[in-house]
Amino acid sequence: MKRIRVAFFAEILEKDLDGATRTMFQLIKRIDPRRFEFLFICGVGPDELYGFECFKIPTVNLPINSGYSMALPGLYYYKLKYKLEAFNPDVIHIATPSLLGSFAAKYAAQRAIPVISIYHTHFIAYIDYYLKHAPFLIKAAKSLTAGGQRAFYNNCDKIYVPAETIKTELIALGVEAHRMTIWKRGIDTRLFSPAKRDTALLYGVTGNTYPTIIFASRLVWEKNLETLIAIYNHARHIALKVNFLIVGDGIAKSACVQSMPDAVFTGKVDHETLSVLYASADLFLFPSVSETYGNVVLEAMASGLPCIVADGGGARDFITHGENGFKCIPHDASDYIEKIKMLLQSVALRRQFAEESLNFSSNFKWEHLAEIYFNDLHQMSDVITPQYQQL
Structure with a gap:
């Protein structure tokens, strides 16, 4: 049986760096070596993954996003070209529309190799935060980003998008609808579960028995941390006796600590610890x-935790307002405070949201999503390609 050869391009292949890498590894760890042969091309990663080679190329660190780097395929142009020609891929998977992604897309186009991509990051939503001190540049930057996204994704044969909201926004940018397939994300309900509840551990973290409001994410400004800080200040202004538990790390952490002096900051924690804190x-x-999907919302829901989220971005698609959670006006701290008070005052409402959230999250299985992905690779590899041009 001939194995299908897949060249998999990603900037970073570190297992728990963020939601995007966690999604990639849910697929990578399920590769059947009897059916598939993978070649991973990345900037940062191990020498091999589950028995498959990782071909690493030079990178440059990104000053606007600590901990992230960008691969520079131009510095390894011929080495990378020869590696790919020796591998002779049937399908190309591109994680990100970056320099590396553009190289892969061009290589695929000139050889008529089918391309699959998973839409991980809604970059255009970040521009308001990155350019908040230069607002006169925002319109031009969004136009440039939209053009780049449109050009890249319209050269992909299949794009997995996680939410109808994101699909609608991409169509508005000019990405062709027929290329997109709704492909959500899975959740490990054995890891994230109400059974992980440990009030003694939480008391050790907070030092009191006040209700605890948890926020879990990378601490970067594009996560709308200004509104989080405003909610905290509003709660303190009305003397709302709650704990704010902030889980995560990032470039904005020191500013958040300074702005929320009574909040509890755990830093980055492993998933087992996170599951206990949620529950x-x-x-x-x-x-x-700015979320493309919002993995943390689904994790919280699977933990039986009532959720209050922004009515914006992909995360809002999880919530049916008033049934399994609340959606708030994105930058209105008073709206969040109103919904927080409603939930704290009603045991019945908290129980309803928890039960509905558990029912909702139980439908998201990685095994099913992985089966779809690998079946699509198989179907795409059956496409007969014409003679290619020289790169």
Whole structure:
């Protein structure tokens, strides 16, 4: 049986760096070596993954996003070209529309190799934050980004998008609808579960028995941290006796600590610890409007935690307002406070949201999503390609 050869391009292949890499590894760890042969091309990663080679190329660190780097395929142009020609891929998977992604897309186009991509990051939503000190550049930057996204994704044969909201926004940018397939994300309900509740551990973290509101994310400004800080200040202004538990790390952490002096900051924690914190808290708060999907919201829901999220970005698609959570006006701290108070005052409402969230999250299985992905690779590899041009 001939194995299908897949060249997999990604900037970074570190297992738990963020939601995008966690999604990639859910697929990578399920590769059947009897059916597939993978070649991973990345800037940062191990020498091999599950028995398959990782071909690493030079990178440059990104000053606007600590901990992230960008691969520079131009510095390894011929080495990378020869590696790919020796591998002779049937399908190309591109994680990101970056320099590396553009190289892969051009290589695929000139050889008529089918391309699959998963839409991980809604870059255009970040521009308001990156250019908040130069607002006169925002319109031009969004136009440039939209053009780049449109050009890249319209050269992909299949794009997995996680939410109808994101699909609609991409169509508005000019990405062709027929290329997109709704492909959500899975959740490990054995890891994230109400059974992980440990009030003693939470007391050790907070030092009191007040209700605990948890926020979990990378601490970067594009997560709408200004609104999180405003909610905290509003809660303190009205003397609302709650704990704010902030889980995560990032370039904005020091500013958040300074702005929220009574909040509890855990830094980055492993998934086992995170699952206990979710299950032990009382409410999950997530004001980000830049999410492509919002893995943390689904994790909180699977933990039986009532959620209050922004009515913006992909994360809002999880919530049916008033049934399994609340959606708030994205930058209106008073709206969030109103919904927080409603939940804290009603045991019945918290129980309803928790039960509905558990029912909702139980439908998201990685095994099913992986089966779709690998079946699509198989179908795409059956496409007969014409003679290619020289790169």
